[in-house]
Amino acid sequence: xxxxxxxxxxxxxxxxxxxxxxxxxxxxxxxxxxxxxxxxxxxxxxxxxxxxxxxxxxxxxxxxxxxxxxxxxxxxxxxxxxxxxxxxxxxxxxxxxxxxxxxxxxxxxxxxxxxxxxxxxxxxxxxxxxxxxxxxxxxxxxxxxxxxxxxxxxxxxxxxxxxxxxxxxxxxxxxxxxxxxxxxxxxxxxxxxxxxxxxxxxxxxxxxxxxxxxxxxxxxxxxxxxxxxxxxxxxxxxxxxxxxxxxxxxxxxxxxxxxxxxxxxxxxxxxxxxxxxxxxxxxxxxxxxxxxxxxxxxxxxxxxxxxxxxxxxxxxxxxxxxxxxxxxxxxxxxxxxxxxxxxxxxxxxxxxxxxxxxxxxxxxxxxxxxxxxxxxxxxxxxxxxxxxxxxxxxxxxxxxxxxxxxxxxxxxxxxxxxxxxxxxxxxxxxxxxxxxxxxxxxxxxxxxxxxxxxxxxxxxxxxxxxxxxxxxxxxxxxxxxxxxxxxxxxxxxxxxxxxxxxxxxxxxxxxxxxxxxxxxxxxxxxxxxxxxxxxxxxxxxxxxxxxxxxxxxxxxxxxxxxxxxxxxxxxxxxxxxxxxxxxxxxxxxxxxxxxxxxxxxxxxxxxxxxxxxxxxxxxxxxxxxxxxxxxxxxxxxxxxxxxxxxxxxxxxxxxxxxxxxxxxxxxxxxxxxxxxxxxxxxxxxxxxxxxxxxxxxxxxxxxxxxxxxxxxxxxxxxxxxxxxxxxxxxxxxxxxxxxxxxxxxxxxxxxxxxxxxxxxxxxxxxxxxxxxxxxxxxxxxxxxxxxx
Amino acid sequence: xxxxxxxxxxxxxxxxxxxxxxxxxxxxxxxxxxxxxxxxxxxxxxxxxxxxxxxxxxxxxxxxxxxxxxxxxxxxxxxxxxxxxxxxxxxxxxxxxxxxxxxxxxxxxxxxxxxxxxxxxxxxxxxxxxxxxxxxxxxxxxxxxxxxxxxxxxxxxxxxxxxxxxxxxxxxxxxxxxxxxxxxxxxxxxxxxxxxxx
Numbered sequence: 007x008x009x010x011x012x013x014x015x016x017x018x019x020x021x022x023x024x025x026x027x028x029x030x031x032x033x034x035x036x037x038x039x040x041x042x043x044x045x046x047x048x049x050x051x052x053x054x055x056x057x058x059x060x061x062x063x064x065x066x067x068x069x070x071x072x073x074x075x076x077x078x079x080x081x082x083x084x085x086x087x088x089x090x091x092x093x094x095x096x097x098x099x100x101x102x103x104x105x106x107x108x109x110x111x112x113x114x115x116x117x118x119x120x121x122x123x124x125x126x127x128x129x130x131x132x133x134x135x136x137x138x139x140x141x142x143x144x145x146x147x148x149x150x151x152x153x154x155x156x157x158x159x160x161x162x163x164x165x166x167x168x169x170x171x172x173x174x175x176x177x178x179x180x181x182x183x184x185x186x187x188x189x190x191x192x193x194x195x196x197x198x199x200x201x202x203x204x205x206x207x208x209x210x211x212x213x214x215x216x217x218x219x220x221x222x223x224x225x226x227x228x229x230x231x232x233x234x235x236x237x238x239x240x241x242x243x244x245x246x247x248x249x250x251x252x253x254x255x256x257x258x259x260x261x262x263x264x265x266x267x268x269x270x271x272x273x274x275x276x277x278x279x280x281x282x283x284x285x286x287x288x289x290x291x292x293x294x295x296x297x298x299x300x301x302x303x304x305x306x307x308x309x310x311x312x313x314x315x316x317x318x319x320x321x322x323x324x325x326x327x328x329x330x331x332x333x334x335x336x337x338x339x340x341x342x343x344x345x346x347x348x349x350x351x352x353x354x355x356x357x358x359x360x361x362x363x364x365x366x367x368x369x370x371x372x373x374x375x376x377x378x379x380x381x382x383x384x385x386x387x388x389x390x391x392x393x394x395x396x397x398x399x400x401x402x403x404x405x406x407x408x409x410x411x412x413x414x415x416x417x418x419x420x421x422x423x424x425x426x427x428x429x430x431x432x433x434x435x436x437x438x439x440x441x442x443x444x445x446x447x448x449x450x451x452x453x454x455x456x457x458x459x460x461x462x463x464x465x466x467x468x469x470x471x472x473x474x475x476x477x478x479x480x481x482x483x484x485x486x487x488x489x490x491x492x493x494x495x496x497x498x499x500x501x502x503x504x505x506x507x508x509x510x511x512x513x514x515x516x517x518x519x520x521x522x523x524x525x526x527x528x529x530x531x532x533x534x535x536x537x538x539x540x541x542x543x544x545x546x547x548x549x550x551x552x553x554x555x556x557x558x559x560x561x562x563x564x565x566x567x568x569x570x571x572x573x574x575x576x577x578x579x580x581x582x583x584x585x586x587x588x589x590x591x592x593x594x595x596x597x598x599x600x601x602x603x604x605x606x607x608x609x610x611x612x613x614x615x616x617x618x619x620x621x622x623x624x625x626x627x628x629x630x631x632x633x634x635x636x637x638x639x640x641x642x643x644x645x646x647x648x649x650x651x652x653x654x655x656x657x658x659x660x661x662x663x664x665x666x667x668x669x670x671x672x673x674x675x676x677x678x679x680x681x682x683x684x685x686x687x688x689x690x691x692x693x694x695x696x697x698x699x700x701x702x703x704x705x706x707x708x709x710x711x712x713x714x715x716x717x718x719x720x721x722x723x724x725x726x727x728x729x730x731x732x733x734x735x736x737x738x739x740x741x742x743x744x745x746x747x748x749x750x751x752x753x754x755x756x757x758x759x760x761x762x763x764x765x766x767x768x769x770x771x772x773x774x775x776x777x778x779x780x781x782x783x784x785x786x787x788x789x790x791x792x793x794x
Numbered sequence: 795x796x797x798x799x800x801x802x803x804x805x806x807x808x809x810x811x812x813x814x815x816x817x818x819x820x821x822x823x824x825x826x827x828x829x830x831x832x833x834x835x836x837x838x839x840x841x842x843x844x845x846x847x848x849x850x851x852x853x854x855x856x857x858x859x860x861x862x863x864x865x866x867x868x869x870x871x872x873x874x875x876x877x878x879x880x881x882x883x884x885x886x887x888x889x890x891x892x893x894x895x896x897x898x899x900x901x902x903x904x905x906x907x908x909x910x911x912x913x914x915x916x917x918x919x920x921x922x923x924x925x926x927x928x929x930x931x932x933x934x935x936x937x938x939x940x941x942x943x944x945x946x947x948x949x950x951x952x953x954x955x956x957x958x959x960x961x962x963x964x965x966x967x968x969x970x971x972x973x974x975x976x977x978x979x980x981x982x983x984x985x986x987x988x989x990x991x992x
Binding site for chain 1: 857893905
């Protein structure tokens, strides 16, 4: 007796140290809600690019802002005031609302450097014939409606290089101006487009940027004459998504934890009718949660919000162990030791099967999934161990809970009759099998969007604003890598030339390239060399005007400009500063980890997709060039995860079966334990399919949980000798355990975060079904032998 | 052919008659309201045009020709066929220019000079007096049979580019548009109405 007590004391001390260590680790833990958990641990080059773009790319830095309500002049005025304030804010690289802020500087930059920038500048163009052709084109242009705009340029730029450049830069889709500020097509919303300095993955910085926008909006409202206008501010963009989803997940996880703890505590209080029992019963849960978070933190360096949400639900599972201890043991200390002898092996096996199931997730290349696996394993081991070694020693001498034998006896009678339901249950199961087989093609949702914690309303707002704005939808990218800026720009030029032929064949609507704004030095030099010396150009020009309605005397400004261009210093990245082109070069020319990269986003032809194969084939001739379809790549990434998760889950199932075979050495017995669990999984899958819910990875994790939790029930119902009846107390404990699990996971079903909702709708019905199937298909004890 | 010539002959006879009795007719000169009401009657029309641009830096005028299509109230298409195919479509506030494979979509408000020029034609064809008077001072001369409408920009920003626009027409048909630019260059577009498309 003294021996046990001393051992108990040692266990308590160890436990306290363990809790302190966990708390210490958690206090330093970084919590994330971004996409990082969904990105692979060992990426391919395409995936690496995808990850970089998601976390850091141009698209990730854009915030689209809409101003709604009030009237058009008010919206435009607010837009201008917000823009004015934010242009002075270092948080933003650029703030666009259609005001011609950079237009003058942009035009001056393009015009002054037109001979270095225009791809039309070749030696042929400046031969007599070339000049003749270019001149007659320019004169034709004078006849056109656009002629008015180019007339004044003719003496300085007779070959039309400026027109070339403007045509190249014209993005085509700009929002329309209403009262001098961008507005949506229907004119009901003012639009702004901002680029943050911080990466889209820097959620704190994005939150700061959003706060700055909101503050500028409110200040602009305050400045309004008279009553503040009834305008609203809406924002969207990848950074906004990560901020709002972090808020949502944080809020939901907090709320769900509180409600689920309250619900489970109420339930336990009703059962135990004892506060001390309640408090003691929650100890393993708290230990499990702390151990889970600490383990994930140690293993992954950060804990994802979804993991915490999952942890909330696992409270319902971890509390089961103390329920088994309190309800199954007799009402005295000696019996707690007895419980350890009689029931612990079964529970230990249940914990082991759960671990076997979840261990497979650890192998996942999907860090989010591996986190869930680690959390579940650490949490369940901690909860079970605390229940086994610490909790019995903590129980007061005269610890007792409300007598549950009444309920237990009722349950015994119910279970005795459960066999009546075998046929109906078999029919339900058969129907479920039919549904699953019939819908097998549509069971899974393998688009990555299904993982997004962003709500449907936010996605719709984003689509609307994006369509209004004509904002870049960076889907197709050609990526050029190299050791330095010059080589990357050179390669980008070769790729551009190749892509241009595809544009001319109509396979592409267009493309972007940093080399457009910042040609490689070699190209700039070649363009300079294309310009003949002044006397030579003069002679050629005299020949070129033959037969054209212009006189050569018109063009001294042209001669002066080309002479200056021949010796002007070559363009550097810094020359672009203060122009809108700087933003493009910034986004498209990246130095990272000692490597240079040029990004060339492609635009699909109207109403069509890009046929990647011919472009990919053409590009394969150039080294270090990658064609990436971001959407296909991310969907492939996700469906890869999904298939991996399916394989791993099956592996987990195999591990569970193997474990049970090793323990019981009886295939029939293992079959009897596994059958109700498989039945529950099939029925839940059929149910989801019936309700039109396509399964994502988290449903799969849910099914794994159904097997893990359900295995406890199946093990309790399993008896080597059918003549031994199941004790009424055991039945009562199983009922309460399943109720707490359902309470924990059932709450998740009401979550607005799709990932958590998926877990909830799978586990809550699955656990109940596992219990029912176990009871219905359990071997019947001989009639009348139900006395405890 | 005779069936064709006869009405035309009759028309000319009437004009001649009208000139003879001009003092009587001039007693009731054409008002802007009348002209606009007449123009507003035709919901659409197709025509061919020839445009000559007289630009000081060029030795000779440059000529272009093509088709015009107007669909009331706000769509005007100018399809140049020579010397280079080019399309300009004005629909509402959006101006679409297509030249070769290039397509530009402009918002009229961004280009007040161009807007002034195009709006003058569209609004005249539509008989939209209000739209015209937003940008121009209107002066009408002549009779129903032969009128001249001179538009002078009100906005100095437009005035810096366009000195005046002079349109000539007969009844509810615009025959020519002459645009005199502030720098002395000018363009003259003559319009031949086609049979209305069925």
